[in-house]
Amino acid sequence: MGRWEPNTRQRLAKAALELYSERGYEQTTVAEIARRAGLTERTFFRHYADKREVLFDGSGELRDLFVAGVSQAPGSAAPIDAMAAGLDAAAGPFTDRRTFARQRQAVIGANAELRERELIKLASLSAAVAETLRGRGVPEPAASLTAEAGMAVFRIGFERWIADGEERTLAELMRDSLHELRTVIGADRAAREGAGSPPSPG
Secondary structure (H helix, E strand, O other): OOOOOHHHHHHHHHHHHHHHHHHHOOOOHHHHHHHHHOHHHHHHHHHHHOOOOOHOOOHHHHHHHHHHHHHHOOOOOHHHHHHHHHHHHHHHHHHHHHHHHHHHHHHOOOHHHHHHHHHHHHHHHHHHHOOOOHHOOOOOHHHHHHHHHHHHHHHHHHHHHHOOOOOOOHHHHHHHHHHHHHHHHHHHHHHHHOOOOOOOOO
Protein backbone atom coordinates (compact mmCIF):
# COMPACT_ATOMS: atom_id res chain seq x y z
CA MET A 1 0.00 0.00 0.00
CA GLY A 2 2.98 2.33 -0.41
CA ARG A 3 3.62 2.83 3.29
CA TRP A 4 7.35 3.23 2.72
CA GLU A 5 7.09 5.92 0.05
CA PRO A 6 8.81 9.13 1.15
CA ASN A 7 5.70 11.24 0.51
CA THR A 8 3.39 9.18 2.73
CA ARG A 9 2.92 11.99 5.25
CA GLN A 10 2.14 14.49 2.50
CA ARG A 11 -0.35 12.09 0.88
CA LEU A 12 -2.18 11.69 4.17
CA ALA A 13 -2.27 15.44 4.76
CA LYS A 14 -3.55 16.09 1.23
CA ALA A 15 -6.25 13.42 1.55
CA ALA A 16 -7.33 14.70 4.97
CA LEU A 17 -7.63 18.30 3.82
CA GLU A 18 -9.60 17.27 0.74
CA LEU A 19 -12.07 15.30 2.87
CA TYR A 20 -12.35 18.00 5.55
CA SER A 21 -13.16 20.51 2.81
CA GLU A 22 -15.64 18.23 1.07
CA ARG A 23 -17.41 16.64 4.02
CA GLY A 24 -16.44 18.58 7.10
CA TYR A 25 -13.85 17.83 9.77
CA GLU A 26 -16.23 16.13 12.21
CA GLN A 27 -17.76 13.92 9.52
CA THR A 28 -14.42 12.58 8.31
CA THR A 29 -12.86 9.44 9.81
CA VAL A 30 -9.26 8.26 9.90
CA ALA A 31 -10.28 5.23 7.86
CA GLU A 32 -11.60 7.49 5.11
CA ILE A 33 -8.42 9.58 5.11
CA ALA A 34 -6.25 6.49 4.82
CA ARG A 35 -8.43 5.05 2.06
CA ARG A 36 -8.34 8.33 0.08
CA ALA A 37 -4.53 8.33 0.37
CA GLY A 38 -4.30 4.67 -0.67
CA LEU A 39 -2.85 3.68 2.72
CA THR A 40 -3.91 1.83 5.84
CA GLU A 41 -5.15 3.18 9.18
CA ARG A 42 -2.07 1.67 10.80
CA THR A 43 0.10 3.73 8.49
CA PHE A 44 -1.90 6.86 9.36
CA PHE A 45 -1.24 6.39 13.07
CA ARG A 46 2.47 5.92 12.42
CA HIS A 47 2.52 9.52 11.24
CA TYR A 48 -0.24 11.28 13.19
CA ALA A 49 -1.71 10.82 16.67
CA ASP A 50 -5.22 11.65 15.46
CA LYS A 51 -7.02 13.38 12.62
CA ARG A 52 -6.72 16.78 14.31
CA GLU A 53 -2.93 16.70 14.29
CA VAL A 54 -2.87 16.52 10.49
CA LEU A 55 -3.84 20.19 10.52
CA PHE A 56 -1.17 21.16 13.02
CA ASP A 57 1.75 19.22 11.63
CA GLY A 58 4.77 21.47 11.47
CA SER A 59 3.97 23.45 14.63
CA GLY A 60 7.21 22.26 16.21
CA GLU A 61 9.23 23.24 13.15
CA LEU A 62 7.60 26.68 13.15
CA ARG A 63 8.45 27.17 16.82
CA ASP A 64 12.05 26.06 16.30
CA LEU A 65 12.54 28.40 13.33
CA PHE A 66 11.00 31.36 15.16
CA VAL A 67 13.09 30.76 18.28
CA ALA A 68 16.26 30.27 16.24
CA GLY A 69 15.65 33.52 14.38
CA VAL A 70 15.22 35.42 17.63
CA SER A 71 18.19 33.82 19.36
CA GLN A 72 20.52 34.36 16.40
CA ALA A 73 19.74 38.05 16.01
CA PRO A 74 22.72 40.32 16.76
CA GLY A 75 23.30 40.80 20.45
CA SER A 76 22.88 44.55 20.04
CA ALA A 77 19.42 44.16 18.46
CA ALA A 78 16.48 45.70 20.29
CA PRO A 79 13.80 43.19 21.41
CA ILE A 80 11.44 44.14 18.59
CA ASP A 81 14.25 43.73 16.04
CA ALA A 82 15.11 40.28 17.40
CA MET A 83 11.45 39.38 17.15
CA ALA A 84 11.44 40.66 13.55
CA ALA A 85 14.28 38.25 12.77
CA GLY A 86 12.15 35.46 14.20
CA LEU A 87 9.22 36.44 12.00
CA ASP A 88 11.41 36.36 8.89
CA ALA A 89 12.70 32.91 9.81
CA ALA A 90 9.20 31.60 10.53
CA ALA A 91 7.94 32.65 7.10
CA GLY A 92 10.22 30.16 5.34
CA PRO A 93 8.08 26.99 5.52
CA PHE A 94 5.07 28.81 4.04
CA THR A 95 6.67 29.38 0.67
CA ASP A 96 4.50 27.90 -2.12
CA ARG A 97 1.90 26.68 0.41
CA ARG A 98 -0.69 29.45 0.13
CA THR A 99 -3.42 27.25 -1.37
CA PHE A 100 -2.93 24.61 1.31
CA ALA A 101 -2.93 27.29 4.01
CA ARG A 102 -6.18 28.79 2.70
CA GLN A 103 -7.90 25.41 2.72
CA ARG A 104 -6.54 24.56 6.15
CA GLN A 105 -7.68 27.86 7.64
CA ALA A 106 -11.18 27.42 6.20
CA VAL A 107 -11.44 24.03 7.93
CA ILE A 108 -10.14 25.40 11.23
CA GLY A 109 -12.43 28.43 11.08
CA ALA A 110 -15.49 26.19 10.77
CA ASN A 111 -14.76 24.15 13.91
CA ALA A 112 -14.62 25.46 17.49
CA GLU A 113 -12.32 22.66 18.70
CA LEU A 114 -9.81 23.41 15.97
CA ARG A 115 -9.96 27.15 16.59
CA GLU A 116 -9.15 26.49 20.25
CA ARG A 117 -6.22 24.28 19.22
CA GLU A 118 -4.93 27.06 16.98
CA LEU A 119 -5.03 29.52 19.89
CA ILE A 120 -3.14 27.05 22.08
CA LYS A 121 -0.50 26.70 19.37
CA LEU A 122 -0.02 30.47 19.18
CA ALA A 123 0.13 30.75 22.98
CA SER A 124 2.82 28.06 23.07
CA LEU A 125 4.78 29.86 20.35
CA SER A 126 4.50 33.15 22.24
CA ALA A 127 5.77 31.52 25.44
CA ALA A 128 8.77 30.05 23.59
CA VAL A 129 9.65 33.41 22.04
CA ALA A 130 9.31 35.19 25.40
CA GLU A 131 11.63 32.64 26.99
CA THR A 132 14.17 33.18 24.23
CA LEU A 133 14.00 36.94 24.68
CA ARG A 134 14.56 36.54 28.42
CA GLY A 135 17.58 34.42 27.55
CA ARG A 136 18.88 37.41 25.58
CA GLY A 137 18.60 39.54 28.71
CA VAL A 138 15.25 41.19 27.97
CA PRO A 139 13.45 41.72 31.30
CA GLU A 140 9.79 41.25 32.06
CA PRO A 141 7.28 42.46 31.14
CA ALA A 142 9.11 43.59 27.99
CA ALA A 143 9.90 40.01 26.90
CA SER A 144 6.28 38.83 27.10
CA LEU A 145 4.92 42.04 25.58
CA THR A 146 7.31 41.76 22.63
CA ALA A 147 6.44 38.09 22.12
CA GLU A 148 2.70 38.83 22.18
CA ALA A 149 3.21 41.67 19.72
CA GLY A 150 5.08 39.24 17.49
CA MET A 151 2.16 36.81 17.57
CA ALA A 152 -0.21 39.62 16.58
CA VAL A 153 2.04 40.56 13.67
CA PHE A 154 2.29 36.91 12.62
CA ARG A 155 -1.48 36.35 12.83
CA ILE A 156 -2.44 39.52 10.97
CA GLY A 157 0.21 38.95 8.33
CA PHE A 158 -0.98 35.37 7.86
CA GLU A 159 -4.63 36.44 7.53
CA ARG A 160 -3.67 38.96 4.87
CA TRP A 161 -1.49 36.39 3.09
CA ILE A 162 -4.33 33.88 2.63
CA ALA A 163 -6.84 36.52 1.52
CA ASP A 164 -8.21 36.12 -2.02
CA GLY A 165 -6.17 37.99 -4.58
CA GLU A 166 -3.16 38.56 -2.34
CA GLU A 167 0.13 37.95 -4.12
CA ARG A 168 2.76 39.29 -1.70
CA THR A 169 4.79 36.81 0.31
CA LEU A 170 4.08 36.10 3.95
CA ALA A 171 7.44 37.64 4.89
CA GLU A 172 6.56 40.85 3.06
CA LEU A 173 3.17 41.09 4.72
CA MET A 174 4.58 40.46 8.19
CA ARG A 175 7.21 43.14 7.65
CA ASP A 176 4.45 45.49 6.57
CA SER A 177 2.40 44.68 9.68
CA LEU A 178 5.47 45.16 11.86
CA HIS A 179 6.09 48.54 10.23
CA GLU A 180 2.53 49.55 11.11
CA LEU A 181 3.13 48.48 14.71
CA ARG A 182 6.35 50.48 14.87
CA THR A 183 4.47 53.50 13.49
CA VAL A 184 1.82 53.22 16.19
CA ILE A 185 4.46 52.88 18.91
CA GLY A 186 6.38 55.83 17.51
CA ALA A 187 3.26 58.00 17.37
CA ASP A 188 2.40 57.09 20.95
CA ARG A 189 5.92 57.94 22.12
CA ALA A 190 5.87 61.28 20.29
CA ALA A 191 2.50 62.14 21.81
CA ARG A 192 3.72 61.31 25.31
CA GLU A 193 6.92 63.27 24.91
CA GLY A 194 5.00 66.21 23.48
CA ALA A 195 2.70 66.17 26.50
CA GLY A 196 5.63 65.96 28.90
CA SER A 197 4.81 62.42 30.00
CA PRO A 198 7.46 59.74 30.41
CA PRO A 199 7.90 57.75 27.17
CA SER A 200 6.58 54.19 27.11
CA PRO A 201 9.25 51.43 27.31
CA GLY A 202 10.56 49.88 24.10
